[in-house]
Amino acid sequence: MRTALFFILLVLSVPARAAGIRLTILHTNDIHGWLLPRLPYFDESETKRLIGGAEALAAFSRKVPGPKLLLDAGDWYQGTPEGSLRGGRVMADFFNAAGYDALTVGNHEFDDGEANLRAIMKALRAPVLAANIYAADGKRAPGFKPWLVKEVGGVKVGLFGLANPNMRSLAFPEHIAGLEFRRGVDEAREAVAALRRQGATVVIAITHRGFEAAGSTGYEGDKLLAASVPGIDLIVGGHSHTVLQSGERDAAHGTLIVQAGSELVRAGETVLEIDPRTKKVVKSSSRLVDLWADETGPDAAMAGVVRRIQAEVGPIYDVVVGTAAAPLLRNRDGESSLGDWLTDCERDWAGADLALQNGGGIRADIPAGPVTLRRLYNVMPFENRVVRLVMRGKDVRSILDHGVGMARIAQISGAQVAFRRKAPEGGRLETVRVGGRDLVDASTYTFTTIDFLVKGGDGYTAFDSAVSSEFTKTRLRDVLQECVRKSPLLAVPAAGRLVPLGE
Numbered sequence: 417m418r419t420a421l422f423f424i425l426l427v428l429s430v431p432a433r434a435a436g437i438r439l440t441i442l443h444t445n446d447i448h449g450w451l452l453p454r455l456p457y458f459d460e461s462e463t464k465r466l467i468g469g470a471e472a473l474a475a476f477s478r479k480v481p482g483p484k485l486l487l488d489a490g491d492w493y494q495g496t497p498e499g500s501l502r503g504g505r506v507m508a509d510f511f512n513a514a515g516y517d518a519l520t521v522g523n524h525e526f527d528d529g530e531a532n533l534r535a536i537m538k539a540l541r542a543p544v545l546a547a548n549i550y551a552a553d554g555k556r557a558p559g560f561k562p563w564l565v566k567e568v569g570g571v572k573v574g575l576f577g578l579a580n581p582n583m584r585s586l587a588f589p590e591h592i593a594g595l596e597f598r599r600g601v602d603e604a605r606e607a608v609a610a611l612r613r614q615g616a617t618v619v620i621a622i623t624h625r626g627f628e629a630a631g632s633t634g635y636e637g638d639k640l641l642a643a644s645v646p647g648i649d650l651i652v653g654g655h656s657h658t659v660l661q662s663g664e665r666d667a668a669h670g671t672l673i674v675q676a677g678s679e680l681v682r683a684g685e686t687v688l689e690i691d692p693r694t695k696k697v698v699k700s701s702s703r704l705v706d707l708w709a710d711e712t713g714p715d716a717a718m719a720g721v722v723r724r725i726q727a728e729v730g731p732i733y734d735v736v737v738g739t740a741a742a743p744l745l746r747n748r749d750g751e752s753s754l755g756d757w758l759t760d761c762e763r764d765w766a767g768a769d770l771a772l773q774n775g776g777g778i779r780a781d782i783p784a785g786p787v788t789l790r791r792l793y794n795v796m797p798f799e800n801r802v803v804r805l806v807m808r809g810k811d812v813r814s815i816l817d818h819g820v821g822m823a824r825i826a827q828i829s830g831a832q833v834a835f836r837r838k839a840p841e842g843g844r845l846e847t848v849r850v851g852g853r854d855l856v857d858a859s860t861y862t863f864t865t866i867d868f869l870v871k872g873g874d875g876y877t878a879f880d881s882a883v884s885s886e887f888t889k890t891r892l893r894d895v896l897q898e899c900v901r902k903s904p905l906l907a908v909p910a911a912g913r914l915v916p917l918g919e
Contacts, residue, residue: 450679453709495779516541518622520622563577805864
């Protein structure tokens with residue numbers, strides 16, 4: 417009896433351990449203007465349930481209890497007419513209404529020029545973080561905060577941002593003139609040290625660098641960042657549209673990398689469990705939440721924002737202009753029905769021998785049934801203009817060789833190409849026929865594509881050797897609209913343009 421009583425008194429005399437602090441990080445990336453809910457593109461059997469959009473995200477966020485941060489990793493717009501309204505400035509209304517705490521900038525935020533981006537940033541309540549953007553004077557570009565410390569739930573959280581360092585191949589040169597996008601790993605080391613000096617016990621990077629795919633080489637994304645820079649607890653990433661259901665942890669430093677896919681159909685929810693004494697992370701976990709509208713429920717404040725946007729956009733873009741007899745679909749690894757149709761439209765409009773479109777620039781499929789202007793906008797949301805060129809055969813060969821080696825293979829019209837995709841650059845093409853005849857290096861051909869590629873986008877350099885070039889003022893999206901009006905019944909073109917050979 418005395419022993420039992422002594423044990424009870426001993427237990428009662430031990431101070432109770434303080435409960436840990438639970439900090440929730442909600443995150444989005446690559447929204448691309450998808451503010452409206454829609455049928456899930458990843459489940460064709462679902463014909464009634466709507467998913468995603470601004471209202472679902474806001475409703476979900478408000479229900480998460482306790483200390484939290486809401487972050488976004490860039491590419492806010494360029495994808496829908498709603499998101500691109502007023503040069504993307506409508507996205508500031510969304511971010512402000514949702515209560516975002518910090519954002520970083522994506523490559524598409526520069527699509528309408530730096531001045532337009534700064535107008536969006538001026539309307540934002542949340543800071544835009546980018547430690548690796550420098551001005552011509554060698555100092556960090558004004559307006560972009562490199563990092564900041566924010567106290568949340570009694571914890572000093574350090575946040576820093578990294579823009580994509582490969583902007584020279586992702587944006588028009590004139591849109592980023594005078595800006596330098598430095599290597600992220602180097603800037604991250606400085607950011608972590610500065611945040612620690614300012615008392616941050618938790619450090620979060622918000623990046624638009626991408627998540628390296630298995631087997632990729634020479635690409636510096638978030639996995640390299642996590643492995644190279646100690647002291648980062650969490651990387652909230654974007655750019656590669658990667659769906660990381662539970663995140664990925666770096667083995668060396670324990671850094672958790674998260675990314676929520678794209679187009680606001682999911683939100684990321686990462687929980688950091690923090691020691692109440694040291695205020696450091698002792699455990700972290702992550703999940704993605706599908707934003708089903710019937711599960712999140714309504715959000716009155718955000719609904720008002722969305723209604724105002726719809727009233728401005730709907731009457732213009734919800735007009736039916738044609739009918740797709742069968743689905744026109746994309747294919748990142750080979751020829752696609754949508755790529756064939758799109759490049760046929762462009763080649764016909766330009767009166768050219770060949771047409772080429774970068775696969776990554778085709779952003780949505782066309783399902784069977786009515787085709788609206790909105791649907792065409794979603795296919796080609798960018799303001800890219802059509803360019804007519806005269807090219808020597810040897811330069812056409814170089815362009816096609818580069819195109820079939822891209823991560824998202826180029827789509828073509830007017831040619832048949834047999835190729836080995838994994839062969840070294842310059843040796844991928846086995847045969848090239850244009851108009852039914854073998855390509856002749858010394859001959860000239862009329863060629864059409866978009867201005868983004870002609871100016872070096874996606875690493876296309878051979879366009880610099882064009883015999884002549886005509887930059888038209890016609891957007892490719894408008895060419896597609898004209899194509900549908902000319903032939904309102906969209907049919908799947910005959911295949912056989914891209915012929916892969918064994919490696």
